[in-house]
Each structure stands twice: as structure tokens, then as C-alpha cells.
Amino acid sequence: MKKITLFFALVFLAFAQGACSVKEPPILVKLAPIPYEGKICRVAVLPFDNQTNYPGAGIFFSRIFANALIVAGTNLVAHEGDTRKVLQQMQVIPGQMPTIEQIRALADRLGVQIVVYGTIMELREKDDRGKSLDPSMAVIIRILEADSGRTIWSTYHRREGGQYRSVMHLGMVSSVTELSKRISDEILDTWYTEGLIRCEE
Amino acid sequence: MQRQYLLPILLAWVFFHAAPAWSMTMAVFPIEDLSQGQNGVNIEMTEYLSWDMNQKGFDVVAKDEVMSFMARNRVRWLGFLDTRHIILAREELGVDLILFGTMTLRQEKISPSFGLTLYLVRTEDTRTLWTGSGGLSQQDIVNLLGVGEKEEAEGLLPRLAQNVMTSWPVEFETVEKQQHALEIESVDLTPVHVRRGDQVNCNVRLRTRWSDEDMPRVFFKVSGRVYMARQSEDGFGYESDWMVSDRDGRYPVTLVINWPSGYKKVAFLGAYTIDSAPPKLVLELKGVQLEGTVAFRDQVIIIPRMLRREPVARWKLKVEDEAGQEQMSYTGYGQLPKRFVWNGRGKDGWPAAEGIYRVTLQVWDRSDNLAVATQPVAVARTPPAMVLEAKNQGRDMIVDLDHDGKVPIAFWRMEMRSETGELIKVAEGDQLPYRMDVTLPNKVIKVAEQLVPPAAGRNVVRVAEAAPLMMDVALPEDKDTRKVEVTVVMRDILGNFSREKIVDLNGLANQQELDRQPPKESPVWIDEF
CATH class of the missing domain: 2.60.40.10 (Immunoglobulins)
Incomplete structure (x- = not known):
């Protein structure tokens, strides 16, 4: 009888471990109201700034974020090729933050309502000992208004793969791509909760 | 009777469910592999996606044709495309859809893991129809009690591709078409900083050329004024020059295109600044x-x-x-x-x-x-000129040291030595004039620490800076007098330096004494003698 009780206690602890992992929501700072009463259908995503040692983090996160934007209901996300071409014409290095003037020109050329620009603050793929996959990532994503070129929303979000663990090892995110996707989805969820409106609505 | 209807029903089912894919041609562009550095390509994933699209019923363009298209049109980068290349792909490859993407992660050292992001674009209106992304690692594939779990990456890529494509759309035609974008190839607005009355030139090249019946009016608009654009010979370029306003400020320039149908397109091209005020x-x-x-x-x-x-x-x-x-x-x-x-x-x-x-x-x-x-x-490079005046007063000698010049003295030093080289006195300072009272016979020297202004109208010995003093001041009656040698070093505040030596101070004093005496009256003839 005691052994059965012990077994159930262990099972309970295993479930409780997963349930206890706290997931802080993204921190959103609103500097100005979102234009067009929140109904944003045309967006340009700039190549993100990578402040980590992980090669290509800015490129792949910006693509995953653009991907998530389309899935979330944005009708038109400007092609990365078009965005890069305009940046090239304005002599802006991909990953570098354009000036307000350049943001306005870029938004006008691409016909978008807002421009999204981000910074990868932290990206780690393995655990401290480097023996198993345990990714963590922190990003800042900004919404820049097309008409003024100024930042209107800024969102900070940090996640670790282990925060998605449900039972024992199950549910844990072990690749940076999957973690990037989850972070992008969570940021977009926050944006839509806080005032962004899906195009089809 | 039932068998009679079975075949048409079956054919209709197949037609409605598979027709969209059958009627569409697709190009699978090489999948970029970020783990291989800039412009790395993942052939394995590209080939798998081509095979999978073929299995889904698309008519997939051969890999060589895609590579040839990329080389021909200078598609230098993988992982993304621009509108122009998408349109060109439709014209040259005849494809309805383009699938491209990026392997965002590929590591096989610790628990192999991969990441993939894919884009599907319709070439007719360059619209992105579908996107998918995801990551998968061997660590994610957990079997009960670890039975049958693999350590290698075998089979992980196809599994990842299938995971990413779980949301693959069944129907593409329902996605709304978007309006064609106005494609600007280049903008040349020069100069962007001008003065009042200067000329500005704006040259825009578009990627679109319209037929004569659909030809729009193209003009540039600046601060409420419009300037008609001249079309280039090839029909893609539009240019205009104008004289800028007579008020300083920043002037945005927009391209306005008015079609006969009434449709209007406005695009911001850039801005120039009029500045007629010189810097302060x-x-x-x-x-x-x-x-x-x-x-x-x-x-x-x-x-x-x-x-x-x-x-x-x-x-x-x-x-x-x-x-x-x-x-x-x-x-x-x-x-x-x-x-x-x-x-x-x-x-x-x-x-x-x-x-x-x-x-x-x-x-x-x-x-x-x-x-x-x-x-x-x-x-100012002239070394400071020393002015030294010596005067016998009984057994004492008064020595006045000064300099002649406009540049203040930063440092001076005077050394007196006997004939035998014995040091009698050292004096130094940073201000002139300076007076010393010296008693020579018993070698006792008194120094008056008192600054005196230069005496006006006195006869002085000027030591030239270029040629050191070379004068024999010893008089016959001074032959037996004990000689005192004086060395004076001076530096002014600009760093100019001089060093002068007087071999016989007594002789100098005697000579100066003689110079100070009024000239003796010469004998005159008396007329009445």
C-alpha cells in the first residue's frame, strides 16, 4: 500500500514540475497608439539586428517572425528581397537600424503601414555544460510607424526551452528555430490582445 | 444502375480534389542553409521538397532549369526573392508557384536538430500564399522508455519538412489576389542639399512600361507644385529638372502617376534640403x-x-x-x-x-x-637678449641683470666663478630685472633680493644673440685685478634659449664706468691769447 502511495506521489510531482514553470508574458511598451485603429494588413519586416555570437540569428529570426505574421493574419508582408533592395538603394546595411527618414521612404516604397524591426539580445542553444540542448532566447521587437518613422510599440520577450516542459521531458522545446517560432507567436498574441486587429476581422 | 453512376462520381471527386494541384506548375528554389554560412545551400532538403511537391501533384520544374534561371537573372541570394524575380520566374519558367525557404538550424553534434522555414509565393500577383516554420531535434522524438530512439539525424529532415507542412493548404485559388505593386527600380534625386535658385534633377526608373492607350501621366510633386516628367526612350525612365524654392527648408519629392481610368498612385521618392545660410x-x-x-x-x-x-x-x-x-x-x-x-x-x-x-x-x-x-x-624664434650692467662701488660691485625683448622670460640662471673655476655665487629665477650686490676682496658676496626696474638712459652692454661677447675690457691698471667669470642662461616662455658668458666682470664694470664719464673737454684756442 505504501509503495502505491509513493508511486502516485512521484507521478504527482512529475506533473507538478511541469505545471510550476512560470512563463512571463512579453513586456509591451506602448509609446504611441497604433495607426489605422489597429487594422494593419501590410507590413515590412527588416532584417533583425543580431547582438549575439550565434551566426545568422538576426536573419532567421526575422524570417520566422515574418512567417508568423502571415500565419497570424497579416495579408501582405513585403518580400524580403524587396525590402533588402530598398535598403540597398538607401545604403543601409541589413541589420542596421535605418534613420527615421529612411523608414518613411522604405515604408512608402513598399506600401506598408508599419515596419517591424528587432534585436536579438540573447541566444543560447545548449545548457551550461554544453552537453544537451536547452535553448534560451531574448528579443526586442519594435513596431515603427510608416508615416512618422518613429517607434510606437516595443516588446521585450525572453524564453527558455525548458519553460514549455509539461511532464518530465515532454513538451520541452529543444531547437532554437522552434523556440523562435514560439516567441514570435507569443509576441503576436500579445499584440493582437493589446490592440492590433487581424485583417479578416 | 448503381454501377452506372459510380464511375462519373469517382471522376468528379478526383477532379474537384486534385485539379488545383494538377493544373499548377511549381519551381522549388534551392533551400538556403544558414549553418553553412552566407549563401549555403541544402541540396538534400531541396530535393526532398521537389519530390514531395511532385507527390502532391504539382508539376515541378527541373532543378537545372531553376539554376539556369537564377544564373541568367543574377539571383545572387537564397532564402528570399524580390517581386521582379518572382514575375520573371512566371515569364521565363512559366511557373504558377514558387517554393523557397531557409534551413535556419542544422547541427548534428549534440542530439541532431534542424530548423526550417518555407514560403510559397503565387507568381501571378507575387502574393505569399502560405508560410510554415518549425524545428525538430532528436531530443524531441521520445519513445516510451527510450525504446528505438536514435542518436543519428537519419530521417529527421523529411520528418521536419512534414511537420512544417502540416498546415499546407488544400486550395490556393480562394486566396484573394492583390493589386500589382508599383515597382521602382531606382531613384536618383540630385543634389539633395541645395541653395536657393539651384536646379534639382530627379530621375526614376520603373520596372513597368504601359501601352499607349493605358499610358498614365507621370509627374513629380514638391511642396504643392508639380513638374511633368519626361519619359526616356526605352519607356521605363522618367526625369525632370526644376529650380528650387526661395525659402530654406526640407522639401519631400513624390512621384504621382495618374492613369486615364482615374486610378492614381503616389510614391515618396526622397527629399532635398534648401540651405542658404553659411555655417557659423x-x-x-x-x-x-x-x-x-x-x-x-x-x-x-x-x-x-x-x-x-x-x-x-x-x-x-x-x-x-x-x-x-x-x-x-x-x-x-x-x-x-x-x-x-x-x-x-x-x-x-x-x-x-x-x-x-x-x-x-x-x-x-x-x-x-x-x-x-x-x-x-x-x-617668434629670437633667443632672449641679455642686458647686464656692472658698477663698482668701493669694495662692492652692483650687478643688474635684465633682458631686452617682448617675450617674457620663463627661467634664468646666473653663475659667478673665480678665475680658478671656484663657484662664487649661483642665482636663478623666473622674473627680470634682478640686482646683485657683490663684495669681492674677502670673497663675501651680498645679494640684494630686490627687483629694480631697468634704469632709463643708462649705458648698457648688450650681448648679441648671434655673436657671443668678445671684448677685451681689461685696462692696463686692472692687470693685477682678480677676474670674475659670469655665465647667464635664459629661456623665454616660448622656449627660445640663450647662453652668454662674460669672461671678466671687473673689466666690464671698469669699461662701463669709463663709458658713463662725460667726455673730457678738448682744448680750445682762445682768440685773444
Whole structure:
């Protein structure tokens, strides 16, 4: 009888471990109201700034974020090729933050309502000992208004793969791509909760 | 009877469910692999996706054709496309859809893991129809009690692709078509910084050319005024020149296209700034002020200061002598250096002659407005000239030391030695004139620590800076007098240095005494003798 009780206690602890992992929501700072009463259908995503040692983090996160934007209901996300071409014409290095003037020109050329620009603050793929996959990532994503070129929303979000663990090892995110996707989805969820409106609505 | 309807129903089911895919041609562009650095390609994933699309019923264009298209149209980058290349793919490859993407992660050292992001684009309107992304690692594939779990990456790529494509759309035709974008290939707005009355040229090249019946009116709009654009011979370029406004400010330029149908498209091209005010500039010279002018011996530091911060296009610093001859010049583009240093040498490298020079800094802003600042500067290299006066007063001798020059003295030192080289007295200081009272017979020296102004009208011995004093002041009656040797070292505040030696101080005193006596009256003839 005691052994059965012990077994159930262990099972309970295993479930409780997963349930206890706290997931802080993204921190959103609103500097100005979102234009067009929140109904944003045309967006340009700039190549993100990578402040980590992980090669290509800015490129792949910006693509995953653009991907998530389309899935979330944005009708038109400007092609990365078009965005890069305009940046090239304005002599802006991909990953570098354009000036307000350049943001306005870029938004006008691409016909978008807002421009999204981000910074990868932290990206780690393995655990401290480097023996198993345990990714963590922190990003800042900004919404820049097309008409003024100024930042209107800024969102900070940090996640670790282990925060998605449900039972024992199950549910844990072990690749940076999957973690990037989850972070992008969570940021977009926050944006839509806080005032962004899906195009089809 | 039932068998009679079975075949048409089956055919209709197949048609409605598979027709979209059957009727569509697709190009699978090489999948970029970020783990292989810039422009790395993942052939394995590309081939798998081509095979999978084929399995889904799409008519997939051969890999060689895609590669040939990329080479022909200079598609230099993988992982993304621009509108022009998407349209070209439709025209040249005849494809309805393009699938491209990026392997965002590929590591096989610890628990192999991969990441993939895919884009599906419709070439007709360049619209992105579908996107998918995801990551998968061996660690994610957990079997009960670890039975059958693999350590290698085998089979992980296809599994990842299938995971990403779980949301693959069954129907593409329902996605709304978007309006064709206005494609601007290049914009050349020059100059972007002008002065009132200058000309501005705007040249735009579009990727679209319209037929004569659909030809729109194209013009540039600046601050409410419109300027009709001239179409180039090839039909893609539009150009116009205009004289800018007579008010300073920033002027945005937009391209306006009006179609006969009434449709209008406006695109922001850029902006130019009218600036007719020259920069405000002052020059500051770091050095010793002498009679209102900065003087130096070795080098002078010139600090330019902009009273109003403004970007600088180019600048020129020059130094001219009093005759207007240029001795030195520096030129540069962009921001001004924080300081300049002139080492007092001319263009030939030799030290410039003593005198007054003019330092002039010319600064042009981005609109070519010129600002000029000028300051005089003096080159002073003459060593300080010593003035020494000795006077016998009984057994004592009074020695007055001074200098003759405009540059203040920074340091002096006087040494008195006997004939045998024995040091009698050392005196030093940083101010002149200076008086010493010396008693010689019993070698006791009194020094009056009192500064006296130079006596006016006195006869003095001037020691020339170039030629050391070479005068024999010993008189016949002084032959037996004990000689005192004096050495004087002086340095002025500019760093000019002099060292003078008087071999016989007594002799000098006697000579000066003789010079001070009034000339003896010469005998005159008396007429009435």
C-alpha cells in the first residue's frame, strides 16, 4: 500500500514540475497608439539586428517572425528581397537600424503601414555544460510607424526551452528555430490582445 | 444502375480534389542553409521538397532549369526573392508557384536538430500564399522508455519538412489576389542639399512600361507644385529638372502617376534640403598672447569651433604670410578635425621666417555655403637678449641683470666663478630685472633680493644673440685685478634659449664706468691769447 502511495506521489510531482514553470508574458511598451485603429494588413519586416555570437540569428529570426505574421493574419508582408533592395538603394546595411527618414521612404516604397524591426539580445542553444540542448532566447521587437518613422510599440520577450516542459521531458522545446517560432507567436498574441486587429476581422 | 453512376462520381471527386494541384506548375528554389554560412545551400532538403511537391501533384520544374534561371537573372541570394524575380520566374519558367525557404538550424553534434522555414509565393500577383516554420531535434522524438530512439539525424529532415507542412493548404485559388505593386527600380534625386535658385534633377526608373492607350501621366510633386516628367526612350525612365524654392527648408519629392481610368498612385521618392545660410565658425589658437596675437616657436594648436552644429562637406586650412604667400595648407572632406597643428614650417619643410602670419579656415556645408574664419599668429624664434650692467662701488660691485625683448622670460640662471673655476655665487629665477650686490676682496658676496626696474638712459652692454661677447675690457691698471667669470642662461616662455658668458666682470664694470664719464673737454684756442 505504501509503495502505491509513493508511486502516485512521484507521478504527482512529475506533473507538478511541469505545471510550476512560470512563463512571463512579453513586456509591451506602448509609446504611441497604433495607426489605422489597429487594422494593419501590410507590413515590412527588416532584417533583425543580431547582438549575439550565434551566426545568422538576426536573419532567421526575422524570417520566422515574418512567417508568423502571415500565419497570424497579416495579408501582405513585403518580400524580403524587396525590402533588402530598398535598403540597398538607401545604403543601409541589413541589420542596421535605418534613420527615421529612411523608414518613411522604405515604408512608402513598399506600401506598408508599419515596419517591424528587432534585436536579438540573447541566444543560447545548449545548457551550461554544453552537453544537451536547452535553448534560451531574448528579443526586442519594435513596431515603427510608416508615416512618422518613429517607434510606437516595443516588446521585450525572453524564453527558455525548458519553460514549455509539461511532464518530465515532454513538451520541452529543444531547437532554437522552434523556440523562435514560439516567441514570435507569443509576441503576436500579445499584440493582437493589446490592440492590433487581424485583417479578416 | 448503381454501377452506372459510380464511375462519373469517382471522376468528379478526383477532379474537384486534385485539379488545383494538377493544373499548377511549381519551381522549388534551392533551400538556403544558414549553418553553412552566407549563401549555403541544402541540396538534400531541396530535393526532398521537389519530390514531395511532385507527390502532391504539382508539376515541378527541373532543378537545372531553376539554376539556369537564377544564373541568367543574377539571383545572387537564397532564402528570399524580390517581386521582379518572382514575375520573371512566371515569364521565363512559366511557373504558377514558387517554393523557397531557409534551413535556419542544422547541427548534428549534440542530439541532431534542424530548423526550417518555407514560403510559397503565387507568381501571378507575387502574393505569399502560405508560410510554415518549425524545428525538430532528436531530443524531441521520445519513445516510451527510450525504446528505438536514435542518436543519428537519419530521417529527421523529411520528418521536419512534414511537420512544417502540416498546415499546407488544400486550395490556393480562394486566396484573394492583390493589386500589382508599383515597382521602382531606382531613384536618383540630385543634389539633395541645395541653395536657393539651384536646379534639382530627379530621375526614376520603373520596372513597368504601359501601352499607349493605358499610358498614365507621370509627374513629380514638391511642396504643392508639380513638374511633368519626361519619359526616356526605352519607356521605363522618367526625369525632370526644376529650380528650387526661395525659402530654406526640407522639401519631400513624390512621384504621382495618374492613369486615364482615374486610378492614381503616389510614391515618396526622397527629399532635398534648401540651405542658404553659411555655417557659423570661429577659430581658436592655443598659445601665448603677445600684444593681442598668439605667438609660438615650435607649434601652434588651431581649434575650429562651429557655433551651430551642422554637417560639413569639405574644408581647407591655410597659413599665409603678410605678403599673401601660402605657407601651408590642409584640405579634407567630411567633418572637421577637432584640432589642427601647424609646426611653423613652410611648404618646403624649412622653418618659416619670424613674423606675423594669417591662419584661415574655409568650411563648405553640404549646400556649398562657404564660411571663413581668420586669426593672426606670430612666429617668434629670437633667443632672449641679455642686458647686464656692472658698477663698482668701493669694495662692492652692483650687478643688474635684465633682458631686452617682448617675450617674457620663463627661467634664468646666473653663475659667478673665480678665475680658478671656484663657484662664487649661483642665482636663478623666473622674473627680470634682478640686482646683485657683490663684495669681492674677502670673497663675501651680498645679494640684494630686490627687483629694480631697468634704469632709463643708462649705458648698457648688450650681448648679441648671434655673436657671443668678445671684448677685451681689461685696462692696463686692472692687470693685477682678480677676474670674475659670469655665465647667464635664459629661456623665454616660448622656449627660445640663450647662453652668454662674460669672461671678466671687473673689466666690464671698469669699461662701463669709463663709458658713463662725460667726455673730457678738448682744448680750445682762445682768440685773444
